[in-house]
Amino acid sequence: MLSIENLTVSVDTKTILKGLNLNVPAGEVHAIMGPNGAGKSTLGYTLAGRPNYEVAQGAVDFNGEDLLEMEVHERAAAGLYLSFQYPLEIPGVPALTFIRTALNAQRKLRGEDEMSAPEFLKTTRELAKTLKIDMDMLKRPLNVGFSGGEKKRMEVLQMALLKPKFLILDETDSGLDIDALKVVSDGVNALRAPDRAMLVITHYQRLLDHIKPDRIHILVDGKIVHSGGPELALELEAHGYDRYLGEAA
Amino acid sequence: MAFDLTPLDLFDPSSYPTRRNEEWKYSDLARVLRDVPSRTALTHLQAATGDFGGFYWHCAGDGQLGDLQAAVTKAIQVSGGRLYLDLSDVGEEGAVAGYQGEGRIALGADEHLILLEDYSGALDYAANTTLHFDLAEGASLTRVVILDEPETAVSVRRSTVKTAPGSVFKQYVFATGAKFQRFETHVEHAGHGAHVEMHGAYLLKDTAHFDYTTRVNHAEIDGTTEQLIKGLVKDRATAVFQGRIYVEKGADGTDARMRHQALMLNDGAHVRAKPELEIYADDVQCAHGNTIGALDEAALFFCQSRGMPEDTARALLMQAFVVPVAEQIEDEALREMVLNWIEDKAGGFYAL
Numbered sequence: 170m171l172s173i174e175n176l177t178v179s180v181d182t183k184t185i186l187k188g189l190n191l192n193v194p195a196g197e198v199h200a201i202m203g204p205n206g207a208g209k210s211t212l213g214y215t216l217a218g219r220p221n222y223e224v225a226q227g228a229v230d231f232n233g234e235d236l237l238e239m240e241v242h243e244r245a246a247a248g249l250y251l252s253f254q255y256p257l258e259i260p261g262v263p264a265l266t267f268i269r270t271a272l273n274a275q276r277k278l279r280g281e282d283e284m285s286a287p288e289f290l291k292t293t294r295e296l297a298k299t300l301k302i303d304m305d306m307l308k309r310p311l312n313v314g315f316s317g318g319e320k321k322r323m324e325v326l327q328m329a330l331l332k333p334k335f336l337i338l339d340e341t342d343s344g345l346d347i348d349a350l351k352v353v354s355d356g357v358n359a360l361r362a363p364d365r366a367m368l369v370i371t372h373y374q375r376l377l378d379h380i381k382p383d384r385i386h387i388l389v390d391g392k393i394v395h396s397g398g399p400e401l402a403l404e405l406e407a408h409g410y411d412r413y414l415g416e417a418a
Numbered sequence: 419m420a421f422d423l424t425p426l427d428l429f430d431p432s433s434y435p436t437r438r439n440e441e442w443k444y445s446d447l448a449r450v451l452r453d454v455p456s457r458t459a460l461t462h463l464q465a466a467t468g469d470f471g472g473f474y475w476h477c478a479g480d481g482q483l484g485d486l487q488a489a490v491t492k493a494i495q496v497s498g499g500r501l502y503l504d505l506s507d508v509g510e511e512g513a514v515a516g517y518q519g520e521g522r523i524a525l526g527a528d529e530h531l532i533l534l535e536d537y538s539g540a541l542d543y544a545a546n547t548t549l550h551f552d553l554a555e556g557a558s559l560t561r562v563v564i565l566d567e568p569e570t571a572v573s574v575r576r577s578t579v580k581t582a583p584g585s586v587f588k589q590y591v592f593a594t595g596a597k598f599q600r601f602e603t604h605v606e607h608a609g610h611g612a613h614v615e616m617h618g619a620y621l622l623k624d625t626a627h628f629d630y631t632t633r634v635n636h637a638e639i640d641g642t643t644e645q646l647i648k649g650l651v652k653d654r655a656t657a658v659f660q661g662r663i664y665v666e667k668g669a670d671g672t673d674a675r676m677r678h679q680a681l682m683l684n685d686g687a688h689v690r691a692k693p694e695l696e697i698y699a700d701d702v703q704c705a706h707g708n709t710i711g712a713l714d715e716a717a718l719f720f721c722q723s724r725g726m727p728e729d730t731a732r733a734l735l736m737q738a739f740v741v742p743v744a745e746q747i748e749d750e751a752l753r754e755m756v757l758n759w760i761e762d763k764a765g766g767f768y769a770l
Contacts, residue, residue, distance in 0.1 A: 219719055240728075241719065241723055242722045242725050242726055242728070242731075245725035246725050250724075257716060257717050259735070259738065260738060260739075260742070261735075261740075261742055262738045268724075270726060271725045274726045278727075310738075327724065331725065
């Protein structure tokens, strides 16, 4: 589904990703683990198309399309979803308005009919219930004054409504207590499907106890230095990244 | 203390303030009003802003705006104290029609009025209107002002407000600017425990000029003032905000807060802000905050990453910036009307 070849990216003239290769087939969940500053978030932002993330080299194929040639909103409409480590607060825009605007913009670009207000409300109400989100919260400006857990639940609600094909979860566990982590993980797990893939970016093994990956990749200094099965997470938890740091040099 | 309004007569060019006058430093009337306008009576244009269920009154005549007090009495009798004051002007093509008028509204003890002032207009005109509001004990006035004037208009709209003990004055001004547009409010905080709010939002483009000048004099104890002014400025438009809060000796317990926040959407746009606090009492709380910035690029990317094209995302964020001012309007019908007006004005505003 997503295939990255020799990706080299710099931010403000500093090269962060240095020839990264990665392949995530449909139906699989892959995890990217690595120390601080390895380039984990840069990978997410580059795939989503954030300005100032300069691609110097490489190619990204997303379901047969050249992802890097697409505008930010076109990537979203094509099915890419980046869940931000720190979802932004949007003062003045009720969460419902924000999500409905995004959803209908995507549908319009794909040549689909807009979702009507009653249908949107009905679908949202059902999903909000399973995520323990109060409808009153959805009438408030998006993420403004929300707790860390509420912001992440709001992210999961958006994923469930926008139905992306490829999910990038950037440090989704940060700022979550155990209970919130369970609600969010359950929400993400409910989205696992044969025609959908996920890339889970994390520091810690903790999140991977809840969202079980098929493959784990270790990112050090802008490159994938090692890949393996789910057991790799436990090994990292026991021994740390030290043995991989030399390999990147 | 008497209200300190700069003397201005549209038909006497020697009275036009220039930038040498500190109060008019950023809004030079003499520069835009080169030809003396010809004296005309207000020509009526049915204002198109909308209906909020208030008693409708069209201001007419030259020199005086008509019997506004009668309109207030009628509004209190028939529409629950809701008055729609239509002050729309039609100018003349080619020649500058000059209109000048003054009116008075007094609210008796515990009387309540919700007032919509609609200054929609067309063609070329120069206008100089002044309204005086006098609030008796326990009276309340909510004033929503729509300044939706043609880009060729020169307009000076001034008002004075006098509070009494326990009275409440709330003002919300929404403006799109004009060739020259100045809205001035002078408040004499003369009532023990009176409460004043003066908010505003502006959406300026092309070469529009809008000046919001507020003067508040706290003369009594326990008076409160709240201000939130937010605006968007693009192209070569100019926004001016001059807010002064003066606290007299002995006006203890005063609580005054003033905030002005503007977004400049491109190089070439101008925002001139001059907040002033002058305090001579000992036991007061006063604060002012002034921020001028650009659209938040991180928020813009966040919206785009969820599927919104750039212009949709900009539109959403810009509208969201000014909407909080309108959301404070308590009257639901009036609030909805203003929100629709903002949405309408904001459409076509975003494409950069």
